[in-house]
Amino acid sequence: MFGVHFFWITSRAAGIAALLLASAAVGFGLVMSGRLVKGRTQDLRPVHEALSLATLVALGVHAFALLGDGFLHPSLADVTIPFASGYQRFWQTVGIVGGWMLVILGLSFYARARIGVQRWRRLHRFTALAWVLSVGHSLGEGTDAGRVWFLAATGMVVLPTLWLLIERHAGALVAPPTERADAA
Amino acid sequence: MPLPPPTLPRPPADRRIAAERAREQRALRVGQLRNQVIAAALATFALAFGLVAFDGSMGSQAATSAASAGSGAAVSGSSAQPPATDDLGELDELDDGQSQQFAPDGGPAPVTSSQS
Numbered sequence: 292m293f294g295v296h297f298f299w300i301t302s303r304a305a306g307i308a309a310l311l312l313a314s315a316a317v318g319f320g321l322v323m324s325g326r327l328v329k330g331r332t333q334d335l336r337p338v339h340e341a342l343s344l345a346t347l348v349a350l351g352v353h354a355f356a357l358l359g360d361g362f363l364h365p366s367l368a369d370v371t372i373p374f375a376s377g378y379q380r381f382w383q384t385v386g387i388v389g390g391w392m393l394v395i396l397g398l399s400f401y402a403r404a405r406i407g408v409q410r411w412r413r414l415h416r417f418t419a420l421a422w423v424l425s426v427g428h429s430l431g432e433g434t435d436a437g438r439v440w441f442l443a444a445t446g447m448v449v450l451p452t453l454w455l456l457i458e459r460h461a462g463a464l465v466a467p468p469t470e471r472a473d474a475a
Numbered sequence: 476m477p478l479p480p481p482t483l484p485r486p487p488a489d490r491r492i493a494a495e496r497a498r499e500q501r502a503l504r505v506g507q508l509r510n511q512v513i514a515a516a517l518a519t520f521a522l523a524f525g526l527v528a529f530d531g532s533m534g535s536q537a538a539t540s541a542a543s544a545g546s547g548a549a550v551s552g553s554s555a556q557p558p559a560t561d562d563l564g565e566l567d568e569l570d571d572g573q574s575q576q577f578a579p580d581g582g583p584a585p586v587t588s589s590q591s
Contacts, residue, residue, distance in 0.1 A: 441526075
């Protein structure tokens with residue numbers, strides 16, 4: 292039915308799913324770390340974890356489905372190594388760097404005992420940067436970036452998360468030193 | 476007036492059973508939450524697939540045919556159409572301006588299109 296476009300459509304759909312799931316995962320993470328929800332907060336962590344793992348699966352499909360595309364014919368290096376691809380090199384690199392950061396920082400959760408919990412927490416904050424890169428990649432290179440449905444779906448998930456992120460950092464910046472010490 | 480009997484602490488076995496039950500309930504709830512997230516992720520993917528397939532741009536079919544045919548026709552943008560094979564003879568009859576639009580150097584012109 293979709294013929295030669297099957298892998299292309301699959302990759303794009305997985306990219307959109309990855310963006311929405313990552314936004315939700317980062318949003319849940321910010322809600323958890325900011326202690327913005329009272330009661331049943333123990334349910335947030337498994338949701339955050341499941342969303343993160345689903346994001347990684349969608350990211351894998353997004354990258355590797357492209358290998359089957361008969362038009363672009365990207366190599367494995369093109370979809371995994373920054374600056375390797377000649378197609379939209381800047382945004383492709385932004386996406387690859389963001390993707391690798393999400394993979395490494397996400398899976399580091401399972402090695403946090405080895406890394407050290409405090410150090411892992413500091414590292415884990417860079418997930419927000421990886422998410423910002425992935426949003427940039429999708430808006431800069433995404434084929435559907437101009438579609439109304441894409442902008443509506445993305446806005447519904449990305450904007451609240453962005454607001455939480457700004458709130459978090461603005462709060463950290465304006466909080467008095469004693470409060471910051473307590474939060475840390 | 477006799478004092479009420481002091482509240483006895485629950486025996487350890489009861490506490491163990493209660494804790495075990497609470498753990499089981501939590502595991503069940505976590506499992507349900509995970510299943511809901513997986514279902515939501517699959518639904519998101521399916522919806523995105525449908526939207527991309529039926530509403531998203533699939534790139535220029537004209538550009539694809541021009542590239543595969545190697546006809547040397549320059550195609551810019553999705554609205555451009557490569558000349559049909561039968562029409563190639565007519566290109567010679569066009570004036571210079573029009574023919575240069577298709578083959579500026581007389582050689583193979585670059586195909587400027589992308590799968591979008």
